[in-house]
Amino acid sequence: MNHIKHAIEHAKEPAIPVDRGENIAMMEPLLISEGAPSRGELIDLALDLAARSASFRSKLPTPIAAALSDLVRAMNCYYSNLIEGHNTHPVDIEKALKGNYSHDAKKRNLQLEAKAHIAVQKWIDSGGLGGPATSRAAICEIHRRFCSELPPELLIVEDPESHEKFRVEPGQLRKRDVKVGNLVPISPGAIPRFLDRFETAYGNLGKMETILSAAAAHDRLAWIHPFLDGNGRVCRLMSHATLLETLDTGALWSVSRGLARRVTDYKTLLANCDLPRRNALDGRGNLSEAELIAFTRFFLDVCIDQVKFMEELMNPKDLQARVMVWAKEQTVTKELAPNSDKILEALLYRGELLRGEVPSLLNTSERSAQRAVESLVKRGVIVSDSSRAPLRLAFPAALVARWMPELFPEK
DSSP states (O other), rough: HHHHHHHHSSSOOOOOOOOOOOOOOGOOSSSTTTTTTTTTHHHHHHHHHHHHHHHHHHHHHHHHHHHHHHHHHHHEEEEHHHHTTTOHHHHHHHHHHHHHOOOOOOOOHHHHHHHHHHHHHHHHHHOOOOTTTSSSSHHHHHHHHHTSSSOOOGGGGEEEOOOOEEETTOOOOOOOOOEEEEEEOOOOHHHHHHHHHHHHHHHTHHHHHHHHHHHHHHHHHHHHOOSSHHHHHHHHHHHHHHHHHOOOOOTOOOOHHHHHHHHHHHHHHHHHSSSOOOOOOOOOSSHHHHHHHHHHHHHHHHHHHHHHHHHHOHHHHHHHHHHHHHHHHHHHTTOTTHHHHHHHHHHHHHHHEEEGHHHHHTTTTTHHHHHHHHHHHHHSEEEOOSSSSOOEEEEOGHHHHHSTTSOOOOO
């Protein structure tokens, strides 16, 4: 680590970031034009997404929705990091949230990275942004919060040509040029005016236009590439925040899962959005509107697919059947106390349960009821805010393969 620190200390940051005078019109179109031939089809997809998302949330009892959103954060983090080539399984993420870290330094750093991602998303989910996620202030704050919690080793980037090493400054716009694949993003000095244009374009749209433009905002922020590193995660967290606010998703599904499962299409279509306008029929901006439309269609399809998947996964009858089979198996092996399955069944139906109701529910003594509760708490499948607070269901990552198959790969 000392040689890396030495190299960073000798890598000079430009006193004034280079500005090549790029015109903000370079990243047009920012929105799909009113006359675009596919606009009607995309509006239909956006309406379908809004209806499905609202329907799914309305079917879940509030306590179960809260438990699911906790699990979805870990899932979202897992898939977003997977897109970046970092594989930290949700079981290991859950361990990190409890302060249980790997002895392997690399695995521990990835656990800390995941923990940082979840902390930012939890802040977003609780309304921390307080305004449009597409504002320059929000974008920088998302980056600052994420990077501030990373271990030093993950805040170092290396120039692929000069091999100089630079430190990523949390929340700070990059001060030097970078290359991303075949794309050389705008000069660092131009970033502020491009972000100002970005904020103006996406910050004051109506609900339908915001849903329709979520994919375009995702791409154009990646195109600007405002930070030295962490841009992909910021783009996905910004998209999550935009959909959370506009669709009132309750954080119950994740676009990152869909993007990761189709990562080749995701990266290809995202790169294609950088292509120049082809001809007079390809919009009126500098970049191809046809490619922006293709990415928007893909993005909305992915979102709809993820809502469908989560709705099927959380179907009450099927979910209850899976949980009950597991609970009865655990009772036979004495991992759970007798009649514990009745507590889970009640929680699945009602969402929460007062502790004083358990003895009558099980038709047993308070002592036996307490043993049943304690066995479930020990397995991490029920939680409570205090010794007197109602019992609520939890979805531990270790049991997802049994309770919620295919949500993420089994460890």
